[in-house]
Amino acid sequence: MSEKGRLDTREQQLRQSLxxxxxxxxxxxxxxxxxxxxxxxxxxxxxxxxLPDEVEDLVQEALLAIxxxxxxxxxxxxxxxxxxxxxxxxxxxLIRRRAxxxxxxxxxxxxxxxxxxxxxxxxxxxxxxxxxxxxxxxRLRLPILYTKLQGLSVAEAAKVAGMSESxxxxxxxxxxxxxxxxxxxxx
Amino acid sequence: xRTDDLVRLLATGAEPVEPHATGRRFTLAVGSGMIxxxxxxxxxxxxxxxxxxxxxxxxxxxxxxxxxxxxxxxxLAALRLSRPGRRLDWVPAAxxxxxxxxxxxxGVALAEANPGMRTDLIFGTTWKSCPLLIxxxxxxxxxxxxxxxxGLAPTRLSLAGTVAGLLSGSVGALVYCLHCxxxxxxxxxxxxxxxxxxxxxxGSLVGPRLLRW
Numbered sequence: 274m275s276e277k278g279r280l281d282t283r284e285q286q287l288r289q290s291l292x293x294x295x296x297x298x299x300x301x302x303x304x305x306x307x308x309x310x311x312x313x314x315x316x317x318x319x320x321x322x323x324l325p326d327e328v329e330d331l332v333q334e335a336l337l338a339i340x341x342x343x344x345x346x347x348x349x350x351x352x353x354x355x356x357x358x359x360x361x362x363x364x365x366x367l368i369r370r371r372a373x374x375x376x377x378x379x380x381x382x383x384x385x386x387x388x389x390x391x392x393x394x395x396x397x398x399x400x401x402x403x404x405x406x407x408x409x410x411x412r413l414r415l416p417i418l419y420t421k422l423q424g425l426s427v428a429e430a431a432k433v434a435g436m437s438e439s440x441x442x443x444x445x446x447x448x449x450x451x452x453x454x455x456x457x458x459x460x
Numbered sequence: 461x462r463t464d465d466l467v468r469l470l471a472t473g474a475e476p477v478e479p480h481a482t483g484r485r486f487t488l489a490v491g492s493g494m495i496x497x498x499x500x501x502x503x504x505x506x507x508x509x510x511x512x513x514x515x516x517x518x519x520x521x522x523x524x525x526x527x528x529x530x531x532x533x534x535x536l537a538a539l540r541l542s543r544p545g546r547r548l549d550w551v552p553a554a555x556x557x558x559x560x561x562x563x564x565x566x567g568v569a570l571a572e573a574n575p576g577m578r579t580d581l582i583f584g585t586t587w588k589s590c591p592l593l594i595x596x597x598x599x600x601x602x603x604x605x606x607x608x609x610x611g612l613a614p615t616r617l618s619l620a621g622t623v624a625g626l627l628s629g630s631v632g633a634l635v636y637c638l639h640c641x642x643x644x645x646x647x648x649x650x651x652x653x654x655x656x657x658x659x660x661x662x663g664s665l666v667g668p669r670l671l672r673w
Contacts, residue, residue: 297476306467314463333466338673340470342613344481345543354545362544362615366672402461402469421469442475449470453673 283388288352295343308391309356310336315390316360327367330456333402335363337453357387366457405455409448412436416444417452482542482612489608490535490631493601497635501597505639519643522565526648527637529558530630530656538605538627541620542612555626559653566645584642587651593639594655598625598632602659606670614671621667622660629656 287308294302313332321328339359346355406414419430420441431438461469478484514520533554540546570578584590605624614620633652642648 294471294474295477295479297474299471299474302474303467303471306471307464310463310467329463332463333461336463336466336470338613342544342673344477345613347482347543347546348479350543350546355543356545358544358615359613402466417469420473422472424472427473445473 280388284351284353287388291343291346291352292348295346306336306340309339311391311393312356312388313360314394315392316387317364318392319390320364321367324371327371331363331367334367334453334456335360337449337456338363341450341453353388360387402452402456405452408455409451412440413444413448413451416441417448420445482539485608485611486535486539486542486605489604490601490627493604493628494631494635496600496604497597497632498638500600501635501639505593505636507638508641510641511638514641514643517643519645520637522562522645523643523648523652524634524637526558526562527630527633527652530555531627531634533558534623534627534630537623538609538620541614541616541623542609544613544615559649562645562649566649569645578646581644582646582650584644584647584651586640586642587647590636590640590642590647590651591655591658594629594633594636594652595658596632597635598628598656598659601628601631602663604628606663606666609671610673613673614667617668617671618664619667620671621663621665623663624667625660625663626656628663629659632656632659 287305290301290305290308294305310332313335314328317328317331317335318325321331339356342359346352406417409417415434416430416436419425419433420427425433427438427441430436431441434441436444508514533551537548537551537555540548540551566581569581573581602625605627606621609620609624633656636652636655642651
């Protein structure tokens, strides 16, 4: 199979996982994020070769961003363009924060590159999400703790936390957004 | 936390995402912004008293069409800029086209007019207040459009802010049409445009700060 053919297949598979995930299939969504994180890692590692310590943090930040903005994916459009735009936005944002534009190795890249390479070798991220979570108020922290880390259903989590089910859902949603904001502000 | 653990955290119990979230968010924002803007106009300015006669004039509809095309094109641009990786394609041309049309009509009107009347065609009687009133009426829509974009994912923040401003300016102008008695194309191509560009400039300035995610 040609390089382009392989890329198209990969895009199709990844897109199917995402679309099933958007429909509420958690295991397909898990597979999507898992493969995506390897692509993001390879993408960022290539472009942040002067800031290798930042790569894993940026992978996590981009994953949170993609998760929080997943409702902006238009099923009629190529997945590659969407992921690339978010990854590039997060990369440029990081470089602006570091104010060292020379850290950017290759700013003029194109969208198809975002899925060409995968890197499964995760290094440790600096931002400790568990530590960041401790800074969230209980109404956001407990829903994430029970439903996301302990795997309880929304109804069970509501009972344990003494909250309504809708408060748990809203808490998860807002809590992950708050985590994404915290991870951005952490130096 | 390791990235694998973050992935597990995000995927566990992931709820289905409602489709068409982008369109619904903008419909809600523009709809409620327009209602607020219309209430502002009715309370502070009032409908033009001869509205029933004005609707018989072709230029009344040309003006409405000019502004409505700008609303439509800037809404399309705002929708596209709110989604990562979505290209603008032909939308900038759709934004420029109504302005070119009104300038073409204005050119004909100015060429045919008696030279002494030309400044009247351009300045009308309300040129001083018109841009500021349009900008004022755009404010509720500007707030709503920024709210809509903040829940989405614009990646070109200054441009997205400009377009949000242009959208609010054109909706403000649409509402203003029901108050304003100026119907000459040279006036519309100048002062209406200026009124719509004021919020666009404001949006471009605050976009990078307010739309960051």
